[in-house]
Amino acid sequence: MKLLQIDSSILGENSVSRQLTAAIVDQLRASDPSIAIVSRDLAADPVPHLTLATLPAANPDARADLDQFKAADIVVIGAPMYNFTVPSQLKAWIDRILVAGETFAYGDNGPKGLAGGKRVIVAVSSGNVYGAGTAYASYDHLATYLRAVFGFIGIEPEFVTAEGIAFGPEQRAASIEQALGTVSALAA
Numbered sequence: 001m002k003l004l005q006i007d008s009s010i011l012g013e014n015s016v017s018r019q020l021t022a023a024i025v026d027q028l029r030a031s032d033p034s035i036a037i038v039s040r041d042l043a044a045d046p047v048p049h050l051t052l053a054t055l056p057a058a059n060p061d062a063r064a065d066l067d068q069f070k071a072a073d074i075v076v077i078g079a080p081m082y083n084f085t086v087p088s089q090l091k092a093w094i095d096r097i098l099v100a101g102e103t104f105a106y107g108d109n110g111p112k113g114l115a116g117g118k119r120v121i122v123a124v125s126s127g128n129v130y131g132a133g134t135a136y137a138s139y140d141h142l143a144t145y146l147r148a149v150f151g152f153i154g155i156e157p158e159f160v161t162a163e164g165i166a167f168g169p170e171q172r173a174a175s176i177e178q179a180l181g182t183v184s185a186l187a188a
């Protein structure tokens with residue numbers, strides 16, 4: 001079993017999403033001690049923006065991120081909300097893994113996901129709250145976007161969410177505790 005951990009927060013030690021991805025990875029390692037873990041820090045070691053020369057479809061040397069994703073059985077992704085969507089660091093990585101003919105394909109009946117069978121667990125953190133019925137629900141282009149991205153390639157992602165992080169220390173602590181509570185229910 002191979003696990004790929006992707007972090008993208010720029011906030012280092014203070015990052016909520018990093019705290020959650022660490023807890024998720026610990027939980028999965030506890031339920032399967034033989035799991036092989038590869039960790040990527042997209043803030044410390046960013047994936048450059050795509051260029052024509054680095055399009056994975058056209059350049060075999062630019063396939064490293066794609067191959068690493070394809071090889072993983074479980075992908076744990078830290079997704080802090082920056083300006084209502086994922087950090088550009090994470091978007092740059094997504095641009096390397098959604099590749100026609102590799103993770104999806106177009107056929108007579110339209111697009112088809114080719115990456116099914118993989119598990120994707122996303123740790124979301126946001127300053128505000130975006131749940132159904134809340135005032136800013138329509139501003140959420142993070143969970144909705146990632147559901148579309150992974151759904152398109154054949155994966156239904158699971159979410160661990162800590163919202164309202166900017167509402168003050170008590171709400172921050174309560175949101176993190178609630179999210180960590182859902183982590184303990186995850187099994188490998």
Ligand SMILES: Cc1cc2nc3c(=O)[nH]c(=O)nc-3n(C[C@H](O)[C@H](O)[C@H](O)COP(=O)(O)O)c2cc1C
Nearest residue numbers: 009011015016017080081082083084125126127128
């Ligand atoms: C550059 C930046 C942009 C942010 N934009 C939003 C936003 O659009 N909506 C929101 O609810 N919170 C926003 N926040 C708050 C973060 O989502 C919140 O601090 C969250 O905990 C970040 O995850 P992290 O702690 O893992 O970095 C932003 C924070 C930063 C640093």
